[in-house]
Amino acid sequence: MNIQPTLLIEDLAFAYPDGNQALFGVNLSVNKGERVALLGPNGAGKTTLVMHLNGIHPTGHGRVMVAGKIVDPSDKAGIKEIRSKVGIVFQDPDDQLFMPTVGEDVAFGPYNMGIRGSELDKVVDQALDLVGMAEFKERPPHHLSFGQRRRVAVATVLAMKPEILILDEPSSNLDPASRRELADILRTLDITIVMVTHDLPYALELCERSVILSGGIIVADDKTDVILKDKELLRSHRLELPVGFAL
Amino acid sequence: MLAFILVVVATEISNWVAFLGYFLLILGAITVAKINLLTVFKRALIEIPFVFFAVLMPFFGTGKFVMIGPLKLYEAGLLAGASIVAKGTLGVLSAVLLSTTTTAREILRGLERLKLPKVMVQIATFMLRYVNVISDEMDRMKVARESRGFEATGVKHWKVLATAAGALFIRSYERGERVHLSMLSRGYEGQLPHEEPKHNNAKSWATAISLPFFAALILLLTKTLTTSIGR
Numbered sequence: 001m002n003i004q005p006t007l008l009i010e011d012l013a014f015a016y017p018d019g020n021q022a023l024f025g026v027n028l029s030v031n032k033g034e035r036v037a038l039l040g041p042n043g044a045g046k047t048t049l050v051m052h053l054n055g056i057h058p059t060g061h062g063r064v065m066v067a068g069k070i071v072d073p074s075d076k077a078g079i080k081e082i083r084s085k086v087g088i089v090f091q092d093p094d095d096q097l098f099m100p101t102v103g104e105d106v107a108f109g110p111y112n113m114g115i116r117g118s119e120l121d122k123v124v125d126q127a128l129d130l131v132g133m134a135e136f137k138e139r140p141p142h143h144l145s146f147g148q149r150r151r152v153a154v155a156t157v158l159a160m161k162p163e164i165l166i167l168d169e170p171s172s173n174l175d176p177a178s179r180r181e182l183a184d185i186l187r188t189l190d191i192t193i194v195m196v197t198h199d200l201p202y203a204l205e206l207c208e209r210s211v212i213l214s215g216g217i218i219v220a221d222d223k224t225d226v227i228l229k230d231k232e233l234l235r236s237h238r239l240e241l242p243v244g245f246a247l
Numbered sequence: 248m249l250a251f252i253l254v255v256v257a258t259e260i261s262n263w264v265a266f267l268g269y270f271l272l273i274l275g276a277i278t279v280a281k282i283n284l285l286t287v288f289k290r291a292l293i294e295i296p297f298v299f300f301a302v303l304m305p306f307f308g309t310g311k312f313v314m315i316g317p318l319k320l321y322e323a324g325l326l327a328g329a330s331i332v333a334k335g336t337l338g339v340l341s342a343v344l345l346s347t348t349t350t351a352r353e354i355l356r357g358l359e360r361l362k363l364p365k366v367m368v369q370i371a372t373f374m375l376r377y378v379n380v381i382s383d384e385m386d387r388m389k390v391a392r393e394s395r396g397f398e399a400t401g402v403k404h405w406k407v408l409a410t411a412a413g414a415l416f417i418r419s420y421e422r423g424e425r426v427h428l429s430m431l432s433r434g435y436e437g438q439l440p441h442e443e444p445k446h447n448n449a450k451s452w453a454t455a456i457s458l459p460f461f462a463a464l465i466l467l468l469t470k471t472l473t474t475s476i477g478r
């Protein structure tokens with residue numbers, strides 16, 4: 001049986017229009033059902049890489065494939081399908097929740113995919129149920145706490161039934177309880193996850209595998225506990241375990 | 248509301264009986280809607296700057312004038328001023344009535360159904376969502392300025408305030424870009440989801456039409472009355 005990876009990145013390089021090169025040939029393959037942490041210091045190109053996964057940034061050099069399909073922003077019909085398969089949860093939930101109520105925001109993605117009427121309602125309720133936010137459907141986003149907004153942001157993407165969930169710094173700005181609640185939710189989801197973070201304990205908690213992106217290339221790819229035990233590797237890429245944290 | 252204001256504006260100021268009728272009509276509607284009069288009054292204060300100019304009007308003018316004590320008041324200005332105050336107050340009151348009884352969301356939906364261009368409705372929808380985010384950001388910047396000992400007291404501080412406004416603009420602009428990216432990521436193609444149009448029943452139509460209808464009735468009645476008296 002031919003098992004194709006959910007996400008396949010081959011030799012991806014990218015330079016911003018101002019000439020600043022962010023990616024220098026990234027290779028990464030993520031299989032169905034895997035949870036992978038993408039670790040890296042600030043400015044390593046993590047967010048730039050994420051923007052390539054659903055064709056927001058055009059692929060400069062190399063290629064990105066999602067479930068066997070090439071990501072190509074110039075192919076309008078194809079990119080629409082890709083965007084329904086790749087769900088990105090952005091770092092600031094206020095960027096993601098732009099509709100007047102939680103329910104309408106969760107409906108935004110499926111609506112664009114052509115779902116209407118009672119089926120749309122069903123999809124919205126299901127997605128909100130998955131993150132435990134069903135009773136907040138009619139509330140405006142700015143009345144929610146930061147942790148709740150992040151959970152709704154996850155729901156907005158889950159409503160599109162993606163093949164792969166990309167989370168950009170999911171634990172940032174969360175208090176410890178919200179952080180644990182989000183981890184509990186993510187663990188219950190039956191979906192491939194790529195988690196961009198520099199919160200190393202969170203990566204260990206949720207992901208069996210980690211890769212380190214540094215200086216625009218993947219410099220390490222292994223089991224999370226193996227990577228986190230390699231102090232020399234972490235230090236050379238500006239990553240550190242919190243004080244008092246030991247494996 | 249628009250129809251009501253049109254009727255009001257079309258009325259000559261000398262027809263003061265009609266204006267009395269309009270005021271009673273609005274007050275009646277406010278009572279029926281069970282809105283606290285104090286709330287209405289507070290919200291209507293927005294009118295004050297306009298009233299200020301209207302009050303000045305009688306002092307400048309030409310032609311016939313009346314002396315009230317030491318004040319020389321021109322008749323044309325007096326009429327124009329009274330007209331602005333009366334019509335303006337009625338307009339503000341009816342706007343307050345609309346905004347208190349109808350949520351901003353419903354007003355936007357209404358505008359969409361009235362065939363206002365989609366882009367404008369979308370912009371207004373986003374404004375509704377982000378006005379809090381941006382005002383929070385503004386407050387945080389203010390706190391940050393003040394905790395470093397800054398206090399805006401005069402013209403010499405305008406430069407700092409202008410820089411802050413500029414920074415706020417850039418931040419909002421960048422947020423706009425990020426929001427757009429996140430919209431694209433979820434398949435945005437120029438259309439926001441909206442609910443299936445609810446069909447208004449006869450009752451809500453009747454409610455909507457009652458204000459302009461009674462206003463027009465008052466105008467008609469007072470007109471015929473004054474003309475018949477005039478004869």
